[in-house]
Every structure is written in structure tokens, then in C-alpha cells.
Amino acid sequence: MEVMWHASSFLLPQPQPQEPREDAPPPPPAALTYALIVLNQRLPRFAPLLWNRAQLRVCADGGANRVYDDMPKLFPDQDPQEVRLRYTPDVIKGDLDSIRDDVKEFYLNLGVRIVDESHDQDTTDLHKCVAYVSGSAPVEDKSKLCILVVGALGGRFDHEIGNINVLHRFSNLRIVLLSDDCLIHLLPKTHSHVIHVQLPVEGPHCGLIPIGAPSARTSTTGLQWNLSDTAMSFGGLISTSNVVKEDKVTVSSDADLIWTISIKKPIKE
Ligand SMILES: Nc1ncnc2c1ncn2[C@@H]1O[C@H](COP(=O)(O)OP(=O)(O)OP(=O)(O)O)[C@@H](O)[C@H]1O
Numbered sequence: 001m002e003v004m005w006h007a008s009s010f011l012l013p014q015p016q017p018q019e020p021r022e023d024a025p026p027p028p029p030a031a032l033t034y035a036l037i038v039l040n041q042r043l044p045r046f047a048p049l050l051w052n053r054a055q056l057r058v059c060a061d062g063g064a065n066r067v068y069d070d071m072p073k074l075f076p077d078q079d080p081q082e083v084r085l086r087y088t089p090d091v092i093k094g095d096l097d098s099i100r101d102d103v104k105e106f107y108l109n110l111g112v113r114i115v116d117e118s119h120d121q122d123t124t125d126l127h128k129c130v131a132y133v134s135g136s137a138p139v140e141d142k143s144k145l146c147i148l149v150v151g152a153l154g155g156r157f158d159h160e161i162g163n164i165n166v167l168h169r170f171s172n173l174r175i176v177l178l179s180d181d182c183l184i185h186l187l188p189k190t191h192s193h194v195i196h197v198q199l200p201v202e203g204p205h206c207g208l209i210p211i212g213a214p215s216a217r218t219s220t221t222g223l224q225w226n227l228s229d230t231a232m233s234f235g236g237l238i239s240t241s242n243v244v245k246e247d248k249v250t251v252s253s254d255a256d257l258i259w260t261i262s263i264k265k266p267i268k269e
């Protein structure tokens with residue numbers, strides 16, 4: 001089975017070139033192309049870092065209010081209008097029932113593409129944005145595309161589950177959902193997985209969760225509580241409150257699993 005590698009290098013202040021390994025040589029982080037989707041929740045502290053990493057920045061409807069309101073708060077010493085001009089999204093997309101009129105006007109005047117998809121009341125704004133980002137990448141580059149989604153976790157439970165459903169719906173894409181506290185992504189059953197844990201910025205708390213379907217057999221290495229051809233299901237065993245013990249974690253399973261890992265808080269001076 002083909003190996004899929006994962007590394008949250010996008011959280012590192014300076015992306016570190018990865019040491020090639022014999023078992024699963026990861027391409028350097030620069031080999032991935034990042035897109036950022038901003039949802040309608042408070043921006044995480046590392047939003048500017050991800051913004052600068054991304055080549056395409058999309059706001060899902062009310063996510064535009066968050067960029068407009070919260071980016072200047074992350075740079076309290078700077079002129080808010082200058083910050084807004086520096087962090088201008090490429091596209092705003094959704095059913096547009098949450099973006100404020102003043103915010104819409106501001107970005108329209110800057111020439112931002114605002115796409116009204118209010119005719120579609122069966123898919124969420126995040127779904128619409130992921131479809132857009134996916135559609136704007138050439139087919140041959142899809143495996144190198146990584147979509148980072150901020151504001152996706154915490155908050156309203158139906159939204160949160162809708163966001164996790166998007167991971168399953170687009171299981172052929174690399175999509176990472178982030179909050180200030182943790183990140184999650186899918187480990188598709190079509191691959192075995194090598195996760196290069198970026199210990200300066202993430203861990204040690206982690207989990208492996210069979211949300212879409214139960215797993216009859218999952219095996220792992222690198223965790224405090226490893227699984228060895230172990231069954232997981234809701235109502236039975238699921239792996240929460242696990243702990244990363246090595247900087248390389250391996251996972252193989254007969255079911256799509258959600259991988260979650262905590263994000264470290266910066267040390268206060
Ligand atoms: N409280 C929340 N918790 C988690 N995700 C959220 C939350 N609020 C918004 N989102 C995400 O941000 C996107 C845009 O949200 P917004 O508030 O603009 O629209 P909405 O009308 O509430 O959402 P939708 O139209 O998708 O149902 C949503 O599709 C969802 O993915």
C-alpha cells in the first residue's frame with residue numbers, strides 16, 4: 001500500500017527542510033502548495049503566518065468579517081486600514097447571509113471576487129469554498145495542494161460536524177481543520193500513513209477517531225497507547241487522550257480515521 005506523509009510544517013515560523021528518511025521520504029514542505037480558507041470564527045493567533053504561507057486566500061461568507069475585524073487586532077500597534085490592505089482575500093464565497101454590508105463594500109472596492117451561491121442551500125459555505133479551491137488547482141497539482149481551514153473547530157456543534165463531513169466528502173484532498181488549540185485531518189484508508197510530528201509546535205496530546213465508519217483493524221507506532229490490529233468504533237474503543245511518544249507516528253487502518261493533535265501555546269515572556 002502506498003505511503004502518505006503528513007507534516008504540520010505550515011505552523012513552523014521558518015519551514016524546516018525535512019531530513020529524507022528511507023522508510024517514507026517526505027518531500028520538502030515547499031513541495032506543497034497551500035490555500036487558506038477563513039471561516040466565521042475568531043481568527044487563531046497564527047492566522048497571519050498561514051496567510052503568508054498560502055498562495056490562495058478564500059473567506060467563507062462571514063469569514064470576511066473576521067479578517068476585516070480580527071486581523072488588525074493581531075497587530076495592535078499598526079494602522080487597522082493598512083493591516084486590512086495587507087491581508088485582503090482573493091475570493092469571498094458562500095450564501096452571503098453573514099458578511100456585513102460595510103465589509104462587502106470595502107472588499108468590493110478593492111476588487112475582491114465575491115461569489116454569491118445562495119441558490120445552493122444543501123452544501124455549507126466551507127464545502128463551497130473547498131470545491132472552489134479544488135477547482136482552481138490544475139488536476140496534476142491536486143496531490144500537492146493542502147487546504148488549511150481556520151475557525152473550523154469549537155463553536156457550534158452542527159457547524160463543527162459539517163466541517164468534519166467536508167473532510168470525508170473530499171477525502172481525496174489534503175484538508176487540515178484548525179483552531180487555536182488543535183488541528184485535525186483525515187487519514188484515508190487507501191494509504192498507510194507516516195506523520196512527522198513537529199514537536200516544537202504540536203503535541204503531545206493526540207487522538208485517532210473512526211468518525212465516518214467503524215474500523216475492524218487499526219495499527220499504530222509512535223504513540224503511548226498503540227493499536228495492534230485493534231477494532232475501534234463509537235460505543236466501543238476510540239483513541240482519545242493518547243500521547244505522541246516519537247517524532248514519527250505511523251498509522252494503517254481498514255477505515256478512514258480522523259487524526260487530531262494539540263497545538264502548543266506560545267511561551268509567555
Ligand atoms: N460556530 C462555528 N463553529 C464552527 N464553524 C463555524 C461556526 N460558525 C461558522 N462556521 C463555519 O464558517 C462557515 C461560514 O459561516 P457563516 O456564519 O458565514 O455562515 P452560516 O450561514 O452560519 O453557515 P452555512 O451557510 O455554511 O450554514 C460555515 O460554513 C462553517 O463552516
Ligand SMILES: Cc1ncc(C[n+]2csc(CCO)c2C)c(N)n1
Nearest residue numbers: 094095096118120121122123124125
Ligand atoms: C437534510 C438537510 N438538512 C439541513 C439543510 C440545511 N442546510 C444545509 S447546508 C445549508 C446551506 C448553508 O449555507 C443549509 C441551509 C438541508 N439543505 N438539508
